[in-house]
Amino acid sequence: MQKPTLSQIAKQLGLSTATVSLAMKENSRISDQTRARVKEALRESGYVYQRSAAGLRKSKTDTVGIVLNNVSDPSFSEILRAIEGELAKEGKTVFLCNTDEKVERQSEFIRKMSEYNADGIVLVPAMGTQATDLEEMKKFSPPIVCVSREISGYPIDSVVADETIAGYTAAKHLLKLGHRRIAVVGGTVNISPFNRRMKGIRQAFDEAGQEFDRALVFECRPVRAQGYEAAARILDVEDPPTAAIGYNAIVTLGLKAGLQRLGKKIGVDFSLIANEGIDELQHSNPPLSTTSIDLQEMGRVVIQHLLSRISDPTAPTKLTLIPTELILTDSVSPHR
Amino acid sequence: MQKPTLSQIAKQLGLSTATVSLAMKENSRISDQTRARVKEALRESGYVYQRSAAGLRKSKTDTVGIVLNNVSDPSFSEILRAIEGELAKEGKTVFLCNTDEKVERQSEFIRKMSEYNADGIVLVPAMGTQATDLEEMKKFSPPIVCVSREISGYPIDSVVADETIAGYTAAKHLLKLGHRRIAVVGGTVNISPFNRRMKGIRQAFDEAGQEFDRALVFECRPVRAQGYEAAARILDVEDPPTAAIGYNAIVTLGLKAGLQRLGKKIGVDFSLIANEGIDELQHSNPPLSTTSIDLQEMGRVVIQHLLSRISDPTAPTKLTLIPTELILTDSVSPHR
Incomplete structure (x- = not known):
C-alpha cells in the first residue's frame, strides 16, 4: 500500500497542508482539537513524521538564503528569477536578504540562516567583504556560492561575468x-x-x-x-x-x-x-x-554549483566565468 | 554585578558572537572543544541561556518576514530601507520574499516564517490575493501588516497611499x-x-x-x-x-x-x-x-503598526492612508 502524502491527509481532513504540517510539529498556534484530529488521521493512515530528524544537522530544511547587495538592481532580479525557478523545481523556498552593501547585515543574515539549518546560501558579497568575514562564517554556515562578485584570496565557489x-x-x-x-x-x-x-x-x-x-x-x-x-x-x-x-x-x-x-x-x-x-x-x-x-544562465550555473556543493562539501572550489557579448545599438558612433 | 553580554563573552574567548550563540544551542557545526569552552565561560560568568524558551510559541525570534510582489521595484527598496532601519533599532533581522505576484509562493514563505516563529510579517499582497488566502494563514501565521495594497473584504492592518x-x-x-x-x-x-x-x-x-x-x-x-x-x-x-x-x-x-x-x-x-x-x-x-x-514615512508607519499588533494581537485592525502630493516638473504643459 502506498503511504499517503501530507496533502492527501490534509484534503481528507479539510485542512491546509500548512495547518497539518504545523499540527504535526505540535505548534501551539494550532488548536488542541485540530492537533488531535491530525494525530488520529496520521495514526490511521500509517503516516510517520520523522520529528526527531527535524532537529538534526544533516536534515534538509529545503530553504536557501540569497544575499543581495542591492535588491533593487534589476540585473539581480533576473538572476533571482532563474535561481527561484531552479529551486522551485527542487521544492526549496528562497529567503532573501538585502544587505545594502553592509557587511554586518550580511553576517547577521547568514548566522540566522545557519540557525535555521538552511541548505545553502547564494551570496553577492557586500562591498568590502573580506576573506576573514567568510572564514569566520565557515565554522557554522551552510554551503555558500558567490555570484557576480568574488572574495579575493578566499577559496569559495564563485560564478562571475568574464x-x-x-x-x-x-x-x-x-x-x-x-x-x-x-x-x-x-x-x-x-x-x-x-x-x-x-x-x-x-x-x-x-x-x-x-x-x-x-x-x-x-x-x-x-x-x-x-x-x-x-x-x-x-x-x-x-x-x-x-x-x-x-x-x-x-x-x-x-x-x-x-x-x-x-x-x-x-x-x-x-x-x-x-x-x-x-x-x-x-x-x-x-x-x-x-x-x-546571459543572467538566466548565470542563475542556472549558480544553482548547479550550490547543489553540487551541498552534496559534496569537500570538493575543490570552482570559479566559473560567464561569457559576455558586445551588443551594439545606436548609443555608439564614430568619434567626430 | 552586571551580567555579561554575549558579545563580551565572545570577545573574552576570541570567538565571534555567532559561534558562541551556536555553541550555546549545541549546534553540531561547532566543535565539541569550542562548545565545552563556551559552556565553561558561560558557567563562570553566570550567563544563563534560556534554552527552553527558544522553542516556545511566545518566544521572540527577532525575525520579521517582508513579502514583496516585485523585489526590483525601486519604490519598495525605499520602503524597505525605512523598514530595515526601524527594525534594526529593535534588533530584528529581515527575511525577504519575492513573490513575483505568485500567490502560492507567498503562502509558502509565510508558512515557513511561521514554522520559524517569526515575530511578524509585512506583506505587499501578490496580485489576486483573496481574503480566503489570508483566512487560511490566520490559523498559524504571526501578525501581518499589509502595505501598498489591501486585501478587500478582509480585516487586516494596512498602510496604503491615498x-x-x-x-x-x-x-x-x-x-x-x-x-x-x-x-x-x-x-x-x-x-x-x-x-x-x-x-x-x-x-x-x-x-x-x-x-x-x-x-x-x-x-x-x-x-x-x-x-x-x-x-x-x-x-x-x-x-x-x-x-x-x-x-x-x-x-x-x-x-x-x-x-x-x-x-x-x-x-x-x-x-x-x-x-x-x-x-x-x-x-x-x-x-x-x-x-x-513619502515612502520613508510609509515604511515607518508600517513598522509602528506591526509592533503594536505584535504587542496587542486582539486590537481592532487599522487602515492608514498616507497622503500624496502633486509635484510638478517640465513633464506637463498646457494642451495645444
Whole structure:
C-alpha cells in the first residue's frame, strides 16, 4: 500500500497542508482539537513524521538564503528569477536578504540562516567583504556560492561575468571608432570585478598603442543615482571624454539620463556602452549598447554549483566565468 | 554585578558572537572543544541561556518576514530601507520574499516564517490575493501588516497611499491645462489601489463636466517593460490622448521611454504624471511630475503598526492612508 502524502491527509481532513504540517510539529498556534484530529488521521493512515530528524544537522530544511547587495538592481532580479525557478523545481523556498552593501547585515543574515539549518546560501558579497568575514562564517554556515562578485584570496565557489573580456571588447570597439578619451564609470576597487574590467580596458589601450588616462575613471557605487551625478563630473574635466563604459546596467542608465540632461545626444555626440543584459537597456531611449551577459544562465550555473556543493562539501572550489557579448545599438558612433 | 553580554563573552574567548550563540544551542557545526569552552565561560560568568524558551510559541525570534510582489521595484527598496532601519533599532533581522505576484509562493514563505516563529510579517499582497488566502494563514501565521495594497473584504492592518486623492489631483491638474483625452496606464482591478485611483480620476472628470473615456485605461502589470510596450497602444487609438497618468513610478518611466522612442516630446507634445516618490523620477530626462508619497514615512508607519499588533494581537485592525502630493516638473504643459 502506498503511504499517503501530507496533502492527501490534509484534503481528507479539510485542512491546509500548512495547518497539518504545523499540527504535526505540535505548534501551539494550532488548536488542541485540530492537533488531535491530525494525530488520529496520521495514526490511521500509517503516516510517520520523522520529528526527531527535524532537529538534526544533516536534515534538509529545503530553504536557501540569497544575499543581495542591492535588491533593487534589476540585473539581480533576473538572476533571482532563474535561481527561484531552479529551486522551485527542487521544492526549496528562497529567503532573501538585502544587505545594502553592509557587511554586518550580511553576517547577521547568514548566522540566522545557519540557525535555521538552511541548505545553502547564494551570496553577492557586500562591498568590502573580506576573506576573514567568510572564514569566520565557515565554522557554522551552510554551503555558500558567490555570484557576480568574488572574495579575493578566499577559496569559495564563485560564478562571475568574464569582466576582463567585457572591458576589453568595449574599449577596443570605442578605440576602433576613433575615441581616445574614454571614461569608465561606476564600481570601485572594493568590488572584485572592477579590477578584472580595468585589466581588459588597459589591454585594449595597450594594443591600440594609446595611453589610458586614469583620471577618466570615475569610481562610485554602481547605482542609478550615482551614475546620474557622475555626468556633470565627466563633462567638467579638461579635454572631456567622448565616450564612456559603465560598470553595470543601472549606473549606465543613470549616466545616460544625466548626460542627456546636460544636453548630450547619446550616440551622436557621446557614445555609451553599458554592461549586463537587462531589458531596460533596450527599453531606454536610445537603447544602450552593452557587454551583455546571459543572467538566466548565470542563475542556472549558480544553482548547479550550490547543489553540487551541498552534496559534496569537500570538493575543490570552482570559479566559473560567464561569457559576455558586445551588443551594439545606436548609443555608439564614430568619434567626430 | 552586571551580567555579561554575549558579545563580551565572545570577545573574552576570541570567538565571534555567532559561534558562541551556536555553541550555546549545541549546534553540531561547532566543535565539541569550542562548545565545552563556551559552556565553561558561560558557567563562570553566570550567563544563563534560556534554552527552553527558544522553542516556545511566545518566544521572540527577532525575525520579521517582508513579502514583496516585485523585489526590483525601486519604490519598495525605499520602503524597505525605512523598514530595515526601524527594525534594526529593535534588533530584528529581515527575511525577504519575492513573490513575483505568485500567490502560492507567498503562502509558502509565510508558512515557513511561521514554522520559524517569526515575530511578524509585512506583506505587499501578490496580485489576486483573496481574503480566503489570508483566512487560511490566520490559523498559524504571526501578525501581518499589509502595505501598498489591501486585501478587500478582509480585516487586516494596512498602510496604503491615498490613491483617490492622488488620482483626483493628477486628473484635475491635467484637465485644468486643457487636456481632455487622458490615458491611465498600469495596474489592474486585481490590485486594490487601482480602484481607489480610478474613483479619484472619475471624480475630477465629473467636476470638470468632462466625459472620461474608459477606452483610455490601459491595464497592465505595473512594471517598466509593460509601460514601455503600452506606448504604442496608446498612440494607436483614434483621437489619441495628449496626457497620461501612470499607476506607479516604474510603469511611468517605461511609458516615458516608449513614448520618446515613438517621437513624442514629453512635456512638449505629451504630458505625463507618475506616482510615488522615488529618486529616479527626478533623475530621468525630463524629470517626471508625480503624485508623490513619502515612502520613508510609509515604511515607518508600517513598522509602528506591526509592533503594536505584535504587542496587542486582539486590537481592532487599522487602515492608514498616507497622503500624496502633486509635484510638478517640465513633464506637463498646457494642451495645444
